[in-house]
Every structure is written in structure tokens, then in C-alpha cells.
Amino acid sequence: MQQVPATPDMDATAGAPAPRVHTLLLTDLCDSVALVERLGDTAAAELFQEHDRLVLRLQQQWKGRMIDRSDGLLLLFERPVNGLGFALDYRQGLEQLGQLRGIGLQARTGMHVGEVLTWHNSVEAVQAGAKPLEVEGLAKPLAARLMALARPGQILLSAVAESLAHRSARELGARSEHLLWRSHGRWHFKGVPTRQEVFEVGEPGFAPLRMPRSTPKAWRDLPLWRRPMALVAEATLLVALGVGAWFIARPEPAIAFAERDWVVMGDLRNLTGNALLDDSVMQALRVSLEQSRHVNVLSDMKTRDTLSRMRRDPVVSRLDRTLASEVALRDGARLVILPAVSEVGGKLRLSMEIVDPHTQTTIRSDFVDGRGLESLLASVDAIALRLRGHLGETSTSVKAASQPLPSVTTSNLHALRAYALGLQATRQGKWQQAMQMYGEATTLDPEFALGYLGAARVMVARSERPAAMPFLDRALALRHRLPDRERLYLDAWEAELRAPAQALEKWQLMAGLYPDDFAGQANSAWHLFSVNRMDEALPFAQAADVPQDPLRPLAADFLARILLAKGAAEPALKRLREIGNETQAGQGRRIANVLAVLERPAEAMAALEAIKPSGYAGTDLVPMIDRVSLALDQGKWAQARAAADGALEASSTQDAFLHLQFRFISGVVAQMAGASLPRSARAATAKALVNAMADPAWDPSNRADLTSMLLANAWLAQREGDASLAADALRQVDALPDKGRLGTTTAALQRIVQAGQLAANGRHDEASRLLSPRADDLYQSRVALYRVLAASGRHAEAETQARWLLQQRGLAYVEANASQVLQPLNVADSRLARLWLAESLAAQGKSSQATAEMQVFLRQWPASVLSPQLLSRAEAILSASKQKITA
Structure with missing residues (x-):
């Protein structure tokens, strides 16, 4: 026999083969004999020629060595990742070959890494039919057992092959992010002394991801209690116990997911090449899943916001396995859902993986096949229902909260895609583009209710x-074409726009039925806050102030305002600082308010001065209300007047509503400085407000605020002893055709002015009854009550009201009243309340207490800034204790 030259697989000094570690890959083409019978010899020969070309190309691409071939292949690779790359591409290549001929073409694949001996046969032996290269060793039958165990289309790996391949899988590029890895437990292989753990790897929608079937040469390593004979005995007992246990407790879901937990939807992996499916499938999946009250889907707006905070571009970043998992961990989501759509065997396959974000491993996968685009929405419905079941939702709940997508969205995929693009533009604040997309959606399907909403x-x-x-x-008109949650949302907005008095009830209903839909929680908080029902508003604001809320800064702002109104200034400041955005008008104003309540006026003014202009007059002029209030708080009348006059002039050409607000505020400043406006000026303000109320161009919510300002202007006049403007204002309000829509602020101011008229006529008891304290009182309601009680000689009760006013400085600053037009008056009265308390104490003979309170008042508003009227009142109290005022 001819001598064999030494090779890298041979020990050159000993002249004998030396074992080396290789990756062995074995494949078997499923049902190859039946395939020949079906196609015929000629067609089958052509197919196998194409198959051989495919194998040769992949062998060269992945640097493999062919050892043997017939119906199957035996290849050696230097690295496991190369063997894996070959196996994945081979599976895909077989599928494509089969699709061209309308047949299913699959192979079983097994891969193992171990030591084998290799040697070259002599030329004579090869010419006689031997293989050029021989491979022997235990690794070879192990790989063969794995291949024989695999189901059609399944790639099975030994533990060592899985470990090495998984570690270096990123070298496969983007496809590695979507690979599924699953253990099928320990198995006994005939002729192999030790148990072997078997793993599967594959791509979603293509890999079987199912337990292999036991064969005479490979069987699962089961504990004694799971073996057939033991199972017979166990089954009888378990059936009896199981029936009873079912009625005691529902079985735990297969996945650790609790009711109302959150999931993150990854971006769709569209393998069809049809761009129409990109947005339409994702939107359909969201609508279908969001019908559930068991599963919460993190909103797209919140997801993109989190990406921005991660310093990732939310427009171009794709939520793949890694990025979606990071978002889930940041926002407290339990799982990640990765959808994919592909064409398999002429069918449109929609698949979905459930991924643990902590390990990024696939917990479960599922798919639904349909024929053509018209099957897609049904497939979405089907896979969403399965997913909800996988996550532990009861079948009763699934049926109760599930409507077919075509009936609650549209059957037109182009319309659905336009709607999805409209939502995307809405999220980015591109209003014109959003309206174009919604218009396109409703043109394509005139009954697409979500498009109109x-x-x-x-x-x-x-x-x-x-x-x-x-x-x-x-x-x-099309509300029957909306999902249940969107119907509630629509009803709430109808009330908001047409019957504001009913809006709170609608939002609370939505918050109760869908506690994790933050529109219901946040709007309930706002409505309750706006009518001073702070204790009721607090839990709604807290429920919305969570990481999953896409508008969390807004909810946190509500929470901070509520806390300040309840007297918790330090927690309110802490929450506002956590939000950030302190140079924006809303945040800057609120921080200034809290600092003013904490008696830190210099810091409060610095917060107002740090606000950056937005370029929008309505936003940039509103902080002037806070500047006026802060100046009044310190008794700086000239500074308050300058701020009010500047805002009055700027608003005259920029914002009609704000201009009317600052006309009223200028009157407040004049009154506090002791230089009250003439009656003609207040009458002119009232006339301007009445004319605006009659203008149909005003938004209904603005008309309610205008009516409140008319009554507040009358209240200022009453405080100066002028009752005629009050009578006119009350007549104007009574004559309004829609006064039932004016809201609680207007109603409260109406009671204040009515009580003022009664008191002016000496009917103090009637006035005090009309102003009896309520949970939703305006700050000015208590001011009016104090004045009535003090004027009627009920000084002990007046003292109680004065102390209440002193304790509610937070409410004085943040009360929502008519777009906060009463804030400057409230803040000034919160200082005057100290004088009123001193007067009530003095009237009760409590001279020392009255003196102490008056000294505090004079530290807050020095005698040098007091109007002659206020100065004389202070002197009256201090003279009783023989103290003098120091200017």
C-alpha cells in the first residue's frame, strides 16, 4: 500500500493519527425516496443537482470539509459557529428550493463538538470506492444520534456544541439577535455511557422548538415517577386530586406574569419585503392586545421617550431583542414580545416570541399561518388571543374582552397603515402630517372610527x-366600530367638550375599568384638582405618576400641585426637581410657587427668571401672573404694578384671553397698594368680559373662565363697597343660556358675589349660610366667609377662617380657578389673613396674641409699604398694647 504523507491531523513523529477536536455536522434530507417518486427521476435529478450546488456554495462560505454524502451530509468545521451558520443557511436554502417546486423540503440536523481521528485513504482505495477522508471517534455516533432524533427542520446540538456556538453567535450578524435557543433536557443515547443534554437552535417562525420524539436509539432521561408504569398509578390519584384542586384555585400560568403586568412590543421583523405590513401589523397587534384588561402594553410614545433618555434616536432605532429588553428593564415591564411576519410554503406566517428581558432568552414562541394579505388581521387576532392565554388570562376574560379587528379597526390594511403613521406623527407633534394621515385612513375606509377619533x-x-x-x-356615529376602551375614551371627550360637568364621572369610569390607561387616571386627577378636591385627586395622580405613563411629567406635575395645595411643600419641591425641565414655563412656575410658600422669595424669582422663552405668547406671558403674585407676597407694590402693566401691554396684541386676565389682575394690584381703580375702569373691564362671553368664537372652556372673571371683578368692587357692578354681573350670569356648563369655579364665585350682596344689605346670617364651608371651596370662598363673620361680630368663627387661610398658602398659589387668574388676589389675601387673625383675636380680648400676630404681619409687609387704611388698622391693634409701629 502506498505510504500516506503526514497531514495536520497526524502525529508526524509517531506516524499514527492523532485525535483532534472538530465540529461535526450531520444532516438527513427528509422523505427523499418519496420525493423521487413524487417528482419523477428527471425532475428529482435536477433538484438534487441544485441541492449539490447549494451545499458546495455553503461549504465554501462556511469553510467546511465534506466527509460523506448521500441522502444526507457529514461535514467537519473548525469552529461551531461555522457549523451553525451552515445549518441555518442550509435550512433556508432547502425551503427556497422547495417553494420553487411547490413542495416541502426539510432536513434533520445534528451538531456535536468532540475529538475525532481523521486520515486519508490511499489513491487505490479511493479509486475502489473508499472516501478520500475517514473520520472516526465517539463524536461521530453522538452527532448521528442527534441528527436521527431531530424532527424535520430541527437543528439539535449537544451541550458542548450549544455552549461554544451560543457564545460566538454574534459573529452571524443581525440574525443572531433573533435566534431561539432551547434545552430539551437530558437524553440516553444507545451505546453512549453518559446522559447527554440536548439543545435546539432556530429562527422564530421556522424552528419547530418542540421536544423530539424518543426512538429506540435515543430516549429521555425521566425520573422514576414520570415513567409509564409509575404514571398509570399516579394518574388515578392525580385525577381525583386535580378535580378538587381546580375548584380551590386556578392553576398557575406557565409564564411568571401577573394580572396588569406590562409588556414591551419589539419592532416587527418583516421578512416578506412588503412595506405595507411594517406599520399595519404593529398597529393591529397593539389594538388587539390592548383590548385585554390582564395584559398592559407599554405605549409606543413611552417606549420612544425611554429610547431618547437612553440617548438612542427614537426614529431610527429598532426595538430588537437587546434594545427592547433594556427598555423593559428601565420601565418595569415583565416581558418582551417580538413579532415577525414571513412567507413560508406559500403562506403568510405571523409569529411571536415571548422573551425574558433579564436573560433575553425566549420563554415561548407561537405562530399562525394564513393565505394572503386578507388573512393577516385574522392571524393577528388568533395569535393575540393565544398570547393572552400564555400570559395567564382566563378564557372567560379573553372572550369577554375580544372583538375581531376588522370590526373595531378596518379591514383595509392601507387604511390601517395610514392610521399608524398618523399616530406616529401625533406622537412627534407633527399636527399637519397627522391630520393628512388620518384623512387618508378615513378616505380609504369611511367607517374607520379610530381615524376620526x-x-x-x-x-x-x-x-x-x-x-x-x-x-x-x-x-x-361609528362608536360600535371602536374597541371598548376607546368607546369610553370617546364618551369622556364628548362630555369634556359638550357637558363638562359630566366629564369627571366619565374619566373616573375609565380609570376604574382600565386602571393602567393613564388618560382616565390623569384626567380624573386634573378634574378633581381643578375643583379643589385634593384628597380625592391624590390617588389618581399617584396612579398616573408611574414609569409606564408616556405623559408622566404631566402626571408628576399634577401630583406636585396637589401636594403643595395639601400643605406638603417639601415633597412637592422634591417631585418637581425630579421631573427636570426647570427652564420650561410650567415647571419653572410650579417650582417658584413652592419656593414662595417655603418663604424663599429670592430663589422663587430666580426660578421664574430661568424660564426660557418658547416663542408662543400664551406660554411666555403666563409666568407674569407668578411674578405679580410673588411681588404682592413681599409687599412690593411697584414691582407688582410694573409686571402687571408690562403683561397687559404685551398681551394686548398677542393674546386676547390673557389681556382680559391682566386687566383684572391690574385691578388686584391697585387695590392691594391702596390705589383702587375708579368705578369706570372696573365697569370697562366688566363690559369687555361681557362682550367676550357673547362672542361665539371663544372655546366653551374659555367662556366659563370669562364668566368667572366677570364675577371676580364684581367681587373686587364689593370689597371696596361698590355693589352695583355685582348686581349687573349676577344678572348677566343668570341670563346665560348655557350656565349649567360653567363649572364649579363659576358657581363658587356666584355664591361669593351673592353673599356679598346679602351682607351689604345687613343679611349676614343668610350670607354666612350661603358660604358654609365645603370640601371644594375656593380660597376666596373662605375670604368672603371671614369678612361676613367679622362684619357680623362672630369673631371666634372669623378667627377659625383666618387661621385656615394662613394654613392654605399652597392652595392660594396653585388653585386652578379660571386659569389661575385669582392667584395674585389669593396670595395677597394669604398675607392679609395675618392681619385679620390679629383683628379677630383683639375683638375677643386676646390682646397679647393679637399683638404677636400683628408683629409677624409687619415683618412680612413692613409698615413703610402699607396703605393708609391698612396702617391705621395695624396701629389700632398695637395701640391697645401701648406698642408703636416702626417704619
């Missing part, structure tokens, strides 16, 4: 509520 939302966001009404009405 989306357009109404944009108009409300743009503060164009009248323009929202046609879209709202169209959505209302």
Missing part, C-alpha cells in the same frame, strides 16, 4: 376644540 385628538391638542367637533361626531 385620532383627528379629534389632534384638534384638541392644538387647542382648536370647535374644529374637533365634526371628527368627534363622526366617531360617535
Whole structure:
């Protein structure tokens, strides 16, 4: 026999083969004999020729060495990742070959890493039919056992092959992010002395990901209690116990997921090449899953916000396995859902993986096949229902909260995609683009209710509520085409725009039925806050102030305002600092308010001065209200007057509503400085307000605020002894055709002015009864009550009201009243309350206490800044204790 030259697999000094570690890959083409019978010899020969070309190309690409071939292949690779790359591409290549001929073409694959001996046969032996290269060793039958165990299309790996391949899988590029790895437990292989753990690897929607079937040469390593004979005995007992246990407790779901836990939706992996599916499938999945009250889906807006905080571009970043898992960990989501759509065997396959974000491993996967695009929405419904079941939702709940997508969205995929793009533009504040997309969606499907609702939302966001009404009405006409949650949302907005008094009830209903839909929670908090029901508002604001809320800064702002109104200034400041955005008008104003209540006026003014202009007059002028209030708080009348006059002049050409507000505020400043406006000036303000109320161009919510300002202007006049303006204002309000829609602030001011008229006529008892304390009182309601009680000689009761006013400085600053137009008056009265307390104490003969309170008052508003009237009142109290005022 011819001598064999030494090779890298041979010990050159000993002249004998030396074992080396290799990756062995074995494949078997499933049902190859039946395939030949079906295709015929000629067609089968052509197929196998293409198959051979595929194998040769992949062998060269992945640097493999062919050892043997027939119906199957035996290849050697230097690295496991190369063997894995070959196996994955081979599976995909077989599928494509089969699709061209309308047949299913699959292979079983097994891969192992171990030591083998290799040697070259002589030329004579090869010419006689031997293989050029021989491979022997225990690793070879191990790989063969794995291959034989695999199901069609399944790639099985030994433990050592899985460990090495998994570690270096990132070298496969982007596809590695979507690979599924699963253990199928320990197995006994015939002829192999030790048990072997078997793993599977594959791509979602293609890998079987199922336990292999036991064969005579490979069987699972089961404990004694799970073996057939033991199972017979166990089954009898378990059936009896199981029936009883079912009625005691529902079995635990297969996945650790609790009711109302959160999931993050990864971006769709679209393998079809059809761009129409990119947005439409994702939107359909969201709508279908969001019908559940068991599963919460993190909103797209919140997801993109989190990406921004991660310093990732939310527009171009794809939520793949890694990025979606990081978002889930940051936002407290329990799981990640990774959807994919592909074409398999002429069918449209929608698949979905459930991923643990901590380990990024796939917990479960599922898929649904359909024929053609028309099957897609049904597939989405089917896979969403399965997913909800996997996550522990009861079948009863699933059935109760599930409507077919075509009936609650649209059957037109182009319309669905336009709607999805409209939502995306809405999230980015691109209002015109959003309206174009919603218009396209409703043109393609005139009964697409969600499209009209989306357009109404944009108009409300743009503060164009009248323009929202046609879209709202169209959505209302099609409300049967909306999911349950969106119907509640629509009803709430109808109340908001048409019957504000009913809006709170609608938002509370939504918050109760869908506690993790933050529109219900945040809007309930706002409505309760706006009517001073702070204790009730607090839990709603807390429920919305969570990481999953896409508008969390807004909810946190509500929470901070509520805390300040309840007297918790330090916690309010802490929460506001956590939000950030301190140079924006809203945040800067609120921080200044809290600092003023904490008696830190210099820091409060610095917070106001740090606010950056937005370029929008309505936003940039509002902080002037806080500047006026802060100046009044310190008794700086000239500074308050300059701020009010500057805002009055700027608003005259920029914002009609703010201009009317600052006309009223200028009157407040004049009154506090002891230089009250003439009656003609207050009458002119009242006339301007009445004319504005009659203008149909005003938003209904603005008309309610205008009516409140008319009554507040009358109240200022009453405080100076002028009752005629009050009578006129009350007549104007009584004559309004829609006064039932004016809200609680207007009603409270109406009671204040009515009580003022009664008191002016000496009917103090009637006035005090009209002003009996309520949980939702305005700050000015208690001011009016104090004045009535003091004027009627009920000084002990007046003292109680004065102390209440002193304790509610937080409320004085943040009360919502008519767009905060009463804030400067409230703040000034919160200082005057100290004088009122001193007067009530003095009237009761408590001279020392009265003197102490008056000294505090004079430290806050020095005698040098007091109007002659206030100065004389202070002197009256101090003279009783023989003390003098030091200017």
C-alpha cells in the first residue's frame, strides 16, 4: 500500500493519527425516496443537482470539509459557529428550493463538538470506492444520534456544541439577535455511557422548538415517577386530586406574569419585503392586545421617550431583542414580545416570541399561518388571543374582552397603515402630517372610527376644540366600530367638550375599568384638582405618576400641585426637581410657587427668571401672573404694578384671553397698594368680559373662565363697597343660556358675589349660610366667609377662617380657578389673613396674641409699604398694647 504523507491531523513523529477536536455536522434530507417518486427521476435529478450546488456554495462560505454524502451530509468545521451558520443557511436554502417546486423540503440536523481521528485513504482505495477522508471517534455516533432524533427542520446540538456556538453567535450578524435557543433536557443515547443534554437552535417562525420524539436509539432521561408504569398509578390519584384542586384555585400560568403586568412590543421583523405590513401589523397587534384588561402594553410614545433618555434616536432605532429588553428593564415591564411576519410554503406566517428581558432568552414562541394579505388581521387576532392565554388570562376574560379587528379597526390594511403613521406623527407633534394621515385612513375606509377619533385628538391638542367637533361626531356615529376602551375614551371627550360637568364621572369610569390607561387616571386627577378636591385627586395622580405613563411629567406635575395645595411643600419641591425641565414655563412656575410658600422669595424669582422663552405668547406671558403674585407676597407694590402693566401691554396684541386676565389682575394690584381703580375702569373691564362671553368664537372652556372673571371683578368692587357692578354681573350670569356648563369655579364665585350682596344689605346670617364651608371651596370662598363673620361680630368663627387661610398658602398659589387668574388676589389675601387673625383675636380680648400676630404681619409687609387704611388698622391693634409701629 502506498505510504500516506503526514497531514495536520497526524502525529508526524509517531506516524499514527492523532485525535483532534472538530465540529461535526450531520444532516438527513427528509422523505427523499418519496420525493423521487413524487417528482419523477428527471425532475428529482435536477433538484438534487441544485441541492449539490447549494451545499458546495455553503461549504465554501462556511469553510467546511465534506466527509460523506448521500441522502444526507457529514461535514467537519473548525469552529461551531461555522457549523451553525451552515445549518441555518442550509435550512433556508432547502425551503427556497422547495417553494420553487411547490413542495416541502426539510432536513434533520445534528451538531456535536468532540475529538475525532481523521486520515486519508490511499489513491487505490479511493479509486475502489473508499472516501478520500475517514473520520472516526465517539463524536461521530453522538452527532448521528442527534441528527436521527431531530424532527424535520430541527437543528439539535449537544451541550458542548450549544455552549461554544451560543457564545460566538454574534459573529452571524443581525440574525443572531433573533435566534431561539432551547434545552430539551437530558437524553440516553444507545451505546453512549453518559446522559447527554440536548439543545435546539432556530429562527422564530421556522424552528419547530418542540421536544423530539424518543426512538429506540435515543430516549429521555425521566425520573422514576414520570415513567409509564409509575404514571398509570399516579394518574388515578392525580385525577381525583386535580378535580378538587381546580375548584380551590386556578392553576398557575406557565409564564411568571401577573394580572396588569406590562409588556414591551419589539419592532416587527418583516421578512416578506412588503412595506405595507411594517406599520399595519404593529398597529393591529397593539389594538388587539390592548383590548385585554390582564395584559398592559407599554405605549409606543413611552417606549420612544425611554429610547431618547437612553440617548438612542427614537426614529431610527429598532426595538430588537437587546434594545427592547433594556427598555423593559428601565420601565418595569415583565416581558418582551417580538413579532415577525414571513412567507413560508406559500403562506403568510405571523409569529411571536415571548422573551425574558433579564436573560433575553425566549420563554415561548407561537405562530399562525394564513393565505394572503386578507388573512393577516385574522392571524393577528388568533395569535393575540393565544398570547393572552400564555400570559395567564382566563378564557372567560379573553372572550369577554375580544372583538375581531376588522370590526373595531378596518379591514383595509392601507387604511390601517395610514392610521399608524398618523399616530406616529401625533406622537412627534407633527399636527399637519397627522391630520393628512388620518384623512387618508378615513378616505380609504369611511367607517374607520379610530381615524376620526385620532383627528379629534389632534384638534384638541392644538387647542382648536370647535374644529374637533365634526371628527368627534363622526366617531360617535361609528362608536360600535371602536374597541371598548376607546368607546369610553370617546364618551369622556364628548362630555369634556359638550357637558363638562359630566366629564369627571366619565374619566373616573375609565380609570376604574382600565386602571393602567393613564388618560382616565390623569384626567380624573386634573378634574378633581381643578375643583379643589385634593384628597380625592391624590390617588389618581399617584396612579398616573408611574414609569409606564408616556405623559408622566404631566402626571408628576399634577401630583406636585396637589401636594403643595395639601400643605406638603417639601415633597412637592422634591417631585418637581425630579421631573427636570426647570427652564420650561410650567415647571419653572410650579417650582417658584413652592419656593414662595417655603418663604424663599429670592430663589422663587430666580426660578421664574430661568424660564426660557418658547416663542408662543400664551406660554411666555403666563409666568407674569407668578411674578405679580410673588411681588404682592413681599409687599412690593411697584414691582407688582410694573409686571402687571408690562403683561397687559404685551398681551394686548398677542393674546386676547390673557389681556382680559391682566386687566383684572391690574385691578388686584391697585387695590392691594391702596390705589383702587375708579368705578369706570372696573365697569370697562366688566363690559369687555361681557362682550367676550357673547362672542361665539371663544372655546366653551374659555367662556366659563370669562364668566368667572366677570364675577371676580364684581367681587373686587364689593370689597371696596361698590355693589352695583355685582348686581349687573349676577344678572348677566343668570341670563346665560348655557350656565349649567360653567363649572364649579363659576358657581363658587356666584355664591361669593351673592353673599356679598346679602351682607351689604345687613343679611349676614343668610350670607354666612350661603358660604358654609365645603370640601371644594375656593380660597376666596373662605375670604368672603371671614369678612361676613367679622362684619357680623362672630369673631371666634372669623378667627377659625383666618387661621385656615394662613394654613392654605399652597392652595392660594396653585388653585386652578379660571386659569389661575385669582392667584395674585389669593396670595395677597394669604398675607392679609395675618392681619385679620390679629383683628379677630383683639375683638375677643386676646390682646397679647393679637399683638404677636400683628408683629409677624409687619415683618412680612413692613409698615413703610402699607396703605393708609391698612396702617391705621395695624396701629389700632398695637395701640391697645401701648406698642408703636416702626417704619
